[in-house]
Amino acid sequence: MNTRPVATFARTSARVLGRARGRIADAAWFGVSVLIAVGLVGSQLRSATSSLAEVADTAAAAAACLALWWRRRWPVPIAVVLGVLTCLTPAAQVPALVCLGTVASRRPVRPLIAVALVLVAATVTRYVDELSVPRFTLKISSERGDGNGAVNSALLLVIVIAWGLYIRARRQLVASLRERADKAEAEQRLRIEQARSGERARIAREMHDVLAHRISLISLQAGALQVSRRQDDAVAESAALIRTSAHQALEDLRGVIGVLRAGENETSPLVPQPTLADLRRLVEESVRAGMAVSLHEDPGDAYGDVPAHVGRTAYRVVQEGLTNARKHAPGAAVTVRASLGTGLDVEVRNPRGTARADLASPIPGAGQGLVGLSERARLVGGRLEYGWTAKDEFRLAAWLPLRE
Ligand SMILES: Nc1ncnc2c1ncn2[C@@H]1O[C@H](COP(=O)(O)OP(=O)(O)OP(=O)(O)O)[C@@H](O)[C@H]1O
Ligand SMILES: [Mg+2]
Missing domain, CATH: 3.30.565.10 (Histidine kinase-like ATPase, C-terminal domain)
Known part of the structure; x- marks a missing residue:
């Protein structure tokens, strides 16, 4: 049975399912980020100092959420930008963390370390009084000096990085398993093709050697019979030989046909040997x-x-x-x-x-x-x-x- 279409279908389905799962995850993270941003921005706007701050806060939050759509394409630059944005609006924190996870799961260690350092720096900045970074939100001020908040933020960074690395390891494992399965499948196909062509050559040789011999004998006898001027005995003897040779040809043919009919994995002997x-x-x-x-x-x-x-x-x-x-x-x-x-x-x-x-x-x-x-x-x-x-x-x- 040809298993190739089944394997191709399975691979295509897995790819489509993987893509759909990615899209669902994107939508979920986008939804979560928007919800949190709306909550945060809403509560902060009530205590905002100026209308400029209101507009800037809302725009930064919206940009942070929207940026998530491109996080797979440009995870490192987007993560850096979002990291910087977290200093300005807490609404960028969830998108920044999501992007950090993407970097951990899809990029090499060096860019990951760079992005993690940016986010650590942004976290430190958020909790350090002395640094006077222009902030749009008033809420930030209450974070200062909050030891628990800093620890939680750091913990969150570690968890997200660990999660991203786990996803990356799992993806690499699946890819290597798939590659091995593909290789094994290709090797198997090659082996079957080689066995088939070897078998065909063997049968062709066998048919040639067996049948050419017998049938040439028959042909010779028939020729002799045709031109025979001898008495009936000689004719009868030749006719008998023709019959025997024809019978043997049929026996041999049966043996060769037996080989053709034998199962693919059967190394049946070519009888009679x-x-x-x-x-x-x-x-x-x-x-x-x-x-x-x-x-x-x-x-x-x-x-x-x-x-x-x-x-x-x-x-x-x-x-x-x-x-x-x-x-x-x-x-x-x-x-x-x-x-x-x-x-x-x-x-x-x-x-x-x-x-x-x-x-x-x-x-x-x-x-x-x-x-x-x-x-x-x-x-x-x-x-x-x-x-x-x-x-x-x-x-x-x-x-x-x-x-x-
Ligand atoms: N015993 C022989 N005496 C004279 N010529 C021969 C002899 N054996 C082979 N040949 C020459 O060698 C050629 C190749 O022989 P080969 O057995 O490969 O092919 P064939 O007998 O013509 O066809 P096939 O064996 O495929 O039925 C022949 O065509 C013939 O010219
Ligand atoms: Mg020959």
């Missing part, structure tokens, strides 16, 4: 089909030491070699050798074809057989060579290691 011991049978099949093939095996008594996957690869090399000889050098005598040395050596040789070209129509080929074989040999740590020799023979040879 040939081994080196089947080389003789393979050669006999070709001989029965009319090819002149001689097999020279030099296994000593160590054939059993050859790992199954190496034996299978060697079998496929000989199989493709015989198929190619049948296709590209009809009538030529073929020599197959298998010997054990530093590794397993297999070789298929044949001179140029001698059969009449009109004996049968040429068997089609995709030109992929030797390329696929090279890949097979490389996969087991071996190498494959092929081409025309100085003796004008086509030579296909593989060296396969006995250990990984």
Whole structure:
């Protein structure tokens, strides 16, 4: 099942929800600041000394509340301005604290320390008699000398900074978790794609090697039958061979289709799995089909030491070699050798074809057989060579290691 749209939907929803939560928090802080400002300004206006003070106090309070809308964009400058404003009107205190929280949660430590120092200085200024900062409100005067108020203000600053830092740590944690989840998801996707393409290549190789061999045998037999001038017995024998080969092709096809149908995570064996011991049978099949093939095996008594996957690869090399000889050098005598040395050596040789070209129509080929074989040999740590020799023979040879 493709889980990508679900994951994308979940991520988009989380982002939308996060943004909505931010907007609600903005509105809440704005509302709280306005309420407190209205309360403070209202009570202070009653005791204001002049109409200029009234206007300035109200304007400063309104500006402080409004500035909250831009606190995410420019948290540091706004926090500094609001900090200075707290010296002039207590209505700026809540917005200044909110902005301090934003700086703590979104900016590095240095700007945070700078903003905190501005707010500490503003707090000290509010409580120190000697400093004659022009104030619009009369209420300020009653704060002077109030020890509890100073302590509370300092405490509030510490709490807000701690809260902002906590939010920042949580946000960083969520971001790193999300990043790890994204990375794991991408890696998983890559692994699945690699496994799929590897599996497709494996199946394609298997289909090529198995079916090309069997079907080329059938084709050869059909060609021979077509031009046969011999008596009925020979025709019957060829027909029987065609039938057997066709049956085997169907069996092989069933095995390959079994692989295609197997579950994605299943590393099902490609049944039936040939081994080196089947080389003789393979050669006999070709001989029965009319090819002149001689097999020279030099296994000593160590054939059993050859790992199954190496034996299978060697079998496929000989199989493709015989198929190619049948296709590209009809009538030529073929020599197959298998010997054990530093590794397993297999070789298929044949001179140029001698059969009449009109004996049968040429068997089609995709030109992929030797390329696929090279890949097979490389996969087991071996190498494959092929081409025309100085003796004008086509030579296909593989060296396969006995250990990984
Ligand atoms: N035994 C051989 N004798 C002469 N020529 C050969 C022999 N084996 C291979 N060749 C040449 O090498 C070419 C590549 O062989 P390869 O097995 O890769 O492709 P193919 O047999 O044409 O097609 P496919 O194997 O995909 O069905 C052939 O087209 C042929 O020209
Ligand atoms: Mg071929």
